[in-house]
Amino acid sequence: MSTLLPLSAMIPTRLLLLLALLPICLCQSLQGVLIDCGADVGSVINGLEWLPDSGYISAGSSKVIAREDLVQTLFTVRSFPLSNNVFKKFCYEIPVDGTKKYLVRTTYYYGGVNGNTNPPVFDQIVDGTLWRVVNTTEDYLRREASYYEGVFMPTGKNLSVCVAGNTYTDSDPFISALEVVPLWDQLYNSTDFRAHALSLVARHSFGYDGPVFGYPDDQFNRYWQPFGADAFPLSNPQDLAVSGIWNLPPQKVFHTRLSKSLVEPLTLNWPPGPLPGGVNYSIALYFADDHASDSNNSRAMDITINSVPYYRNLIRTPVGLVVFSSQWPLAGITNLTLTPAPGSTAGPLINAGEVYQVIPSGGKTLARDVIAMIDLRNHFHNAPADWSGDPCLPSRYTWTGVTCSYGPRIRILSLNLTSMGLVGLISPRISRLTALSSILLGNNSLSGTIPDLSSLKAVQNLWNHSSVFGELAEPTRSVSLNPTNVLISLEILEQNLILVFVAQLLAEQQSNGSSSAQSKRKRRIGTEVHAGESFADSATMRSSLHQHSPGRKLR
Ligand SMILES: *[C@@H]1O[C@H](CO)[C@@H](O)[C@H](O)[C@H]1NC(C)=O
Ligand SMILES: *[C@@H]1O[C@H](CO)[C@@H](O)[C@H](O)[C@H]1NC(C)=O
Ligand SMILES: *[C@@H]1O[C@H](CO)[C@@H](O)[C@H](O)[C@H]1NC(C)=O
Ligand SMILES: *[C@@H]1O[C@H](CO)[C@@H](O)[C@H](O)[C@H]1NC(C)=O
Ligand SMILES: *[C@@H]1O[C@H](CO)[C@@H](O)[C@H](O)[C@H]1NC(C)=O
Ligand SMILES: *[C@@H]1O[C@H](CO)[C@@H](O)[C@H](O)[C@H]1NC(C)=O
Ligand SMILES: *[C@@H]1O[C@H](CO)[C@@H](O)[C@H](O)[C@H]1NC(C)=O
Ligand SMILES: *[C@@H]1O[C@H](CO)[C@@H](O)[C@H](O)[C@H]1NC(C)=O
Ligand SMILES: *[C@@H]1O[C@H](CO)[C@@H](O)[C@H](O)[C@H]1NC(C)=O
Ligand SMILES: *[C@@H]1O[C@H](CO)[C@@H](O)[C@H](O)[C@H]1NC(C)=O
Numbered sequence: 001m002s003t004l005l006p007l008s009a010m011i012p013t014r015l016l017l018l019l020a021l022l023p024i025c026l027c028q029s030l031q032g033v034l035i036d037c038g039a040d041v042g043s044v045i046n047g048l049e050w051l052p053d054s055g056y057i058s059a060g061s062s063k064v065i066a067r068e069d070l071v072q073t074l075f076t077v078r079s080f081p082l083s084n085n086v087f088k089k090f091c092y093e094i095p096v097d098g099t100k101k102y103l104v105r106t107t108y109y110y111g112g113v114n115g116n117t118n119p120p121v122f123d124q125i126v127d128g129t130l131w132r133v134v135n136t137t138e139d140y141l142r143r144e145a146s147y148y149e150g151v152f153m154p155t156g157k158n159l160s161v162c163v164a165g166n167t168y169t170d171s172d173p174f175i176s177a178l179e180v181v182p183l184w185d186q187l188y189n190s191t192d193f194r195a196h197a198l199s200l201v202a203r204h205s206f207g208y209d210g211p212v213f214g215y216p217d218d219q220f221n222r223y224w225q226p227f228g229a230d231a232f233p234l235s236n237p238q239d240l241a242v243s244g245i246w247n248l249p250p251q252k253v254f255h256t257r258l259s260k261s262l263v264e265p266l267t268l269n270w271p272p273g274p275l276p277g278g279v280n281y282s283i284a285l286y287f288a289d290d291h292a293s294d295s296n297n298s299r300a301m302d303i304t305i306n307s308v309p310y311y312r313n314l315i316r317t318p319v320g321l322v323v324f325s326s327q328w329p330l331a332g333i334t335n336l337t338l339t340p341a342p343g344s345t346a347g348p349l350i351n352a353g354e355v356y357q358v359i360p361s362g363g364k365t366l367a368r369d370v371i372a373m374i375d376l377r378n379h380f381h382n383a384p385a386d387w388s389g390d391p392c393l394p395s396r397y398t399w400t401g402v403t404c405s406y407g408p409r410i411r412i413l414s415l416n417l418t419s420m421g422l423v424g425l426i427s428p429r430i431s432r433l434t435a436l437s438s439i440l441l442g443n444n445s446l447s448g449t450i451p452d453l454s455s456l457k458a459v460q461n462l463w464n465h466s467s468v469f470g471e472l473a474e475p476t477r478s479v480s481l482n483p484t485n486v487l488i489s490l491e492i493l494e495q496n497l498i499l500v501f502v503a504q505l506l507a508e509q510q511s512n513g514s515s516s517a518q519s520k521r522k523r524r525i526g527t528e529v530h531a532g533e534s535f536a537d538s539a540t541m542r543s544s545l546h547q548h549s550p551g552r553k554l555r
Contacts, residue, residue, distance in 0.1 A: 030215050032102075032181030033094050038062035038076030045072055048215060053078060053178075059090040059385035063174070065111030074109040074145055079174040080385075082120070082165045089125055089397045091162035091389035092178055100182045101153045101193050103220055104161055107177035108136045109145035114171040121168035124148065127155045128362030128393030129197055134163070134173075145176065147223065149200035151183065151356070153193035155364035160389035164397055181220050186246045190326040191282055191358065198282055198356035202271030204228075205352050207256035218250040224352070227270065228258045240288055240320040247284055247322055249352055254288045254320055259349035265339040266348040271355045277331025279357055283310075285336075286352040288320035300341035301348045306334060313341050316349070327358060365392040365410045372432040373399070373412060380424040411435035419443040 036043060036050040040062065043050050050073060060080040080090045096102060104126055110119035121135045129152065136146040152159065159180060163173040191198060204227035205213075215221035240254045260266045275281070289299055303310040303323065311323045338348035364370070373391045377383040384400040391412060392404035401417045404410055412433045422444035430439070 030181065030219070030221055032179065032221075035092065035094075035178040035180075036073045036076065037078040037092075037175045037177055038064075039072075043072045046215075048221075050177075053092065056092045056094060057090070057388070059388065063113040065109070065113060067111060070109070070111075073107065073177040074111070077109070077111070077113055077174040077176050079113055079172045080163060080165070082170065082172045085165045085386070086167055087165065087396050088386035088400065089123075089162040089164035089389055090173070090386060091125070091160040093158040093160050093388060094180045095157060096154045096159045096180070097182065098154050098157060100185070101151055101187070102159060103149065103151055103179070103181045103183055103222065104159070105147055105149045105177075105179040105181075105221075105223070106134070106161065106163075106175060107145055107147045107179075108134060108174070109176050110136060110140050110174070113174060116169075116171045118169070120171040120173055121166075122173040123164040123166050123397075125160075125162040125164050125362075125389065125394060125397060126150065126152045126197065127160055128364050128390040129359065130362060130394040130397075131197070131359070132199055133166075133168070135168075149203075149223065150359075151188055151191075151193070151198040153197070153361075155390070156367065156370065162389050162397075179221065183220055184248065186248070187220070188247060188282065188284075188356075190324060193361075195361055196358050197361055199359050201275065201281065201355040201357055203352075203354045204270070205253040205256060206258040206268075206350050208253070213250075213252060217252040219248065222250075224250065224253060227272075228268075240318075242320060245286070245320055245322050247324075247354070249286050249322070253286060253352035257288075257349045257351045260347035262347055263340045263344060264347070265337055266350070267335055267337045268350075269333060270336050270353065271334055274332050275330050275334060276357075277329070279329075279359075280327040281330045282324070282326050282354075282356040282358050283328050284322050284324040284354045285350060286320065286322050287314070287316050287349065288351055289316035289318050289346075289349070291318065291346070298344060299346040300344050302339045302341050304337045304339070305330070307337075320351075330355075362390075362393045363410060365390050365404065365412070369410075369412045369433055369435070372427070372429040373402070375427040375429040379427040380422050382421065382423055384420060405435060414438035414440075416440040417444060422446060 030048060033056075034048055034050045035053045035056060037053045039050070039052045040054070042052055057078065060078045063077050063079050065075055065077065106124060108119070114120060119136045119140050121133060121137070124131045124134050131150055132148065134146075134148065139146040161178055161180070163175050165173050188198060203222060203224055205224045207228045208224075208226045209228075210226060212223050212225050214223045218224065240251055242249055242251050242254075258266065258268065283305075285303065291299065300313045300315045302312050303314060305328070310325070310328075314321075314323060336350075336353075338350060340346065340348055370391060373387075377387045386397075387399045389397075391399045391402050392406070392410050395404070395406060398404055401415055401420065402412060403414045403416075405413045413435055414437060415430075415433075416438070418440045422441075424446060426441070426446055430436075
């Protein structure tokens with residue numbers, strides 16, 4: 001069916017052949033952060049240090065799995081209540097170097113912690129990017145843990161990795177372990193990580209039949225799985241100088257291979273399982289010969305994927321090489337075929353391969369708005385549990401009470417924090433959210449002064465054109481162009497809190513000698529503000545925005 005496509009559609013944008021040239025240097029210790037979710041103490045497993053998660057997340061609760069034969073990192077999970085939390089995300093925030101890209105691995109082992117038989121199915125998100133659906137059902141039936149790997153470029157000083165409640169199932173999202181490891185610039189560098197991220201589909205060491213391996217064989221702790229029943233372990237494996245192969249595969253993958261001793265094609269159904277179409281894949285294939293080439297094409301082979309030429313006349317060498325393409329369309333079952341090139345006298349072979357799905361980056365909310373929102377969050381003692389990660393992205397997972405505009409610049413458009421039981425202060429940085437056109441803060445226990453909101457042009461504009469408060473606008477301005485009043489004008493549309501400030505304002509005006517018009521208005525508002533008289537003291541007003549216990553509520 002692929003032949004029906006115009007051939008040009010199948011030609012990779014970038015297809016590169018790389019030779020290993022540099023000497024060996026395997027002196028790296030693992031960088032990065034390994035988090036044992038739900039654990040309250042750290043641990044060391046196979047020489048790697050795992051941290052408890054409390055320093056990286058505040059939402060959710062820790063749960064212990066009632067099984068004793070589990071590795072330490074699966075023993076506890078952090079679980080997030082789903083009730084009313086559909087389309088909310090809960091994020092780990094990991095400080096990172098924004099100039100690097102990171103390998104992110106999430107691990108899940110359900111262990112029945114929610115009481116349901118089947119594991120929950122939910123979304124996982126990195127920064128503003130919807131990474132993929134987490135469905136561990138099949139693995140869990142086999143009593144196995146599941147992991148997902150991806151490569152992401154952070155959009156800020158923290159990388160956020162979130163699990164997020166969707167409507168697929170009705171039990172709580174959870175996570176067992178999270179690893180975030182910085183990668184060297186040269187890894188996967190044919191992908192533009194400002195526009196894309198990579199989500200791992202398969203990573204196999206061919207002809208290998210041992211357990212999955214990572215660190216220390218792989219200096220970045222990428223997990224390599226065994227593939228191929230007809231193992232051809234090399235009788236005399238030599239360590240290769242992998243440092244010249246851009247993606248820095250572990251030497252260990254060159255110790256085994258799949259091959260044919262006859263000069264005939266080798267076909268693998270790889271990556272195993274059907275792949276979703278309509279997306280591109282990034283493919284890297286690794287080869288090393290155990291003989292030097294005795295002529296230009298005696299050990300050459302052609303590579304096709306589903307009968308489409310992927311690379312022609314690949315001449316294997318003992319130093320090892322990788323052939324990769326950054327955007328290759330695949331769909332359904334994939335056949336990888338290695339055919340000896342005409343004139344070749346050697347059978348085909350392959351040592352390892354990686355396939356990633358190329359996913360579009362979700363982008364990021366304007367940094368200045370994000371900083372202001374974080375400051376706002378930090379001034380509340382009890383900000384909503386889902387106020388972490390990007391405030392606006394992915395668009396289905398905005399922070400509770402936040403709406404955004406999704407133009408070329410992603411901005412905070414309105415805040416509706418009504419009745420959230422918030423305690424604390426309103427950060428003055430709210431005035432930096434210059435795209436804000438509406439702020440609703442009613443029925444919370446906020447205290448302190450109302451920040452200067454004169455920078456919020458949209459709010460000012462609304463004030464100027466408010467038909468409801470047009471009449472009030474003039475006297476208000478003459479009192480002072482105190483942005484406090486602006487906040488009031490918006491609030492009054494929805495909330496009684498504002499009425500407090502209108503009352504305050506009028507009280508202020510009155511104390512300077514009232515006009516009859518103002519008195520009339522005061523009466524009108526006074527009837528709405530049942531407790532109007534208790535707010536006559538404007539000094540009290542200004543310093544206490546705090547909320548009213550139900551008994552003292554205004555309306
Ligand atoms: C970054 O992450 C650290 C650790 O989770 C956290 O303490 C800090 O508040 C985060 N910073 C921002 C700006 O979110
Ligand atoms: C999760 O995976 C199982 C097994 O593959 C499948 O039956 C189920 O439909 C999936 N659930 C969702 C919500 O995709
Ligand atoms: C990728 O990394 C290699 C090795 O450092 C370098 O030679 C090459 O120019 C890089 N490619 C891009 C697109 O940055
Ligand atoms: C796949 O890659 C090609 C070439 O870069 C690009 O034109 C096409 O839009 C991509 N397809 C998707 C679904 O991203
Ligand atoms: C290999 O190719 C090069 C140029 O492409 C040629 O000069 C050389 O003679 C060839 N060697 C063999 C052994 O065919
Ligand atoms: C893949 O290979 C199998 C067996 O070699 C063959 O039956 C099947 O048609 C091939 N599929 C594709 C898409 O080439
Ligand atoms: C603000 O939030 C409250 C509580 O969630 C809701 O009742 C109200 O309709 C919202 N107002 C607007 C303008 O969205
Ligand atoms: C005020 O908020 C609380 C929750 O914080 C809610 O229970 C109560 O109903 C709200 N009152 C009004 C009048 O909306
Ligand atoms: C609102 O009205 C005041 C006074 O007339 C004016 O100075 C200000 O520029 C107006 N603001 C906007 C955004 O129109
Ligand atoms: C009322 O008087 C105070 C101080 O005397 C002054 O700052 C304020 O602007 C006056 N308000 C009006 C509405 O004239």
